[in-house]
Amino acid sequence: MTALFRPGVYCRGIAMGAADVVPGVSGGTLALITGIYEELIATLGGVRPGLITIWRRQGFAAFWRAGNFTFLISLLAGILTSIALLARLITWFLEHHPVPVWAFFSGLIAASIPMILKPLVRRGPSQWATFLAGTLAAVAISLAPGLQGAGAGPLVFFLGGAVAICAMILPGISGSFILLLLGLYEPVLQAVRDGQWSLLAAFAGGCAVGLLSFVHLLKWLLSRYHDTVMALLGGFMAGSLVKLWPWRIGDESGLGEHWLTPHQYAQATGEGTQILIAVLAALLGMAVVWLLSLAAPVHNVAKETTD
Template sequence: MIQPGIFFRGMAMGAADVVPGVSGGTLALITGIYEELIDTLGGFTPRLLGVWRREGFAAFWQQANLTFLLTLLTGIFTSIALLARLITWLLENHPVPVWAFFSGLILASIFLVLAPLQKRGLVQGLALLAGTVIAVMIGLAPGLSGGGSALVFFLSGMLAICAMILPGISGSFILLLLGMYQPVLEAVKSLQLPLLLAFMSGCAIGLLSFVHILKWTLHRYHDTVMALLAGFMAGSLVKLWPWRVADASGLQDQWFSPAGYAATTGENAQTLFAIATALTAIALVWLLHRLAPVHNDAMTSRQD
């Protein structure tokens, strides 16, 4: 049975994953499904085949939580297919308010991630700092030039999906660093099925490998891991600064004040509009947090 709420959360994740610098994992965290998603993906082990043999397909489906997962994936891929053109158009024609919106989204989310933590000691502080530094280093790294073979798409998918599942580290930005963001986007737009299948295969293998590590750490070191993820989100803000311009190579950004941006580009800095969109995003995060059901509250009681 289709779950509309999960489908639309998937669409939000897909829309975020299209944008370099924004993580779909952040949207999963905001909307209250992140830990259920990690638990579901981490549950794909050979043990499930034993459940199928002993108890039948219905028990296997329920044990694997496939209604949740397939509904979420449908929303993600629907969003990518429908919104890729719109989001790229907005980024090309109205970059300042778009980046300001996502900056507000991330900024508000950091506080929501940190607020429920029961442990706030030195270890969690160091995890927050480490996550911030790592994300800043990724955000400041220069991009590379990419290729277009199926193998490159496969390997890019493996790397990008690990980032996509982490709040604050953008899978699309990893693709940008690899020089594969534009090739993947073009493959989506023109429905180049062999390349898309190679990319999705890489995503599947990378995800199922990485998620077991993430699930294990979340269950045993919940508050420390969440502090680390909040740090990833904080560090990603360096890549979301609205008033920035790519250099001549197109692989590195230059950051400006609103006045400096206007002087450099000759365009309106849209400062008030940017502030309004950021505040709108903050209000939206608060609303989503208030409305989102708690899918998996058992994790919050785990102790480090």
């Protein structure tokens, strides 16, 4: 009998949803950390019109199994639950206690990088070059200036959703941060708060189109060049640490940020250096990765055939 719900995947969805709310943190990173990333890519890449044929010829149960829909439904339910219940809490912590929050995510990602790279079979010049390229790309994205999103309509929401969803499934590149760069982060949150369903429907449509288009390419790359792609994703994660530096403040425009030393941060905000709490939060993030690695070690759904 086909299971209709996977509690473990649901919990991982909650973690992904919480990460996607935070600009600078990628839900794809949490998928990698919790060991479901490659199953996610393989499952999304398997959503195709041919599933309808399976339904007609073999029945609904075969269709459901072929599409791995129990996995998708459980994961999506966790993500939506997290966004609905944790978005306000996370944004409150980011507003009132940003240093420990960013330090926690920094520790989470820093501890994840060696865990992602350790299982790789190939570690030659091409993998290290790809890792470096991914790091530089993520740093460039992290330092890019934002855009204004005033007056965004359904078409802008659609295109923004298509671009952001591609980033959301790439570890180290935050979909929320891409929305910030496009000037759509606040408009999207405002649409959620105000129940602007036409804009949200356009955004969701863009996400669906972008996801189903991009994931097939990513699935093919993982099947052909698994270790090189994973090295690239590890580089994305390493580069994202620039964006997660805990001691920073926004500039006057509200679109950029200034990276500071703890002492400079204390002088600018009057809140103290918070070094000890930042270290403890980073260690907590590392401990979470270690616990997750014990509960759900990273596994390979796509095997490398050539590199």
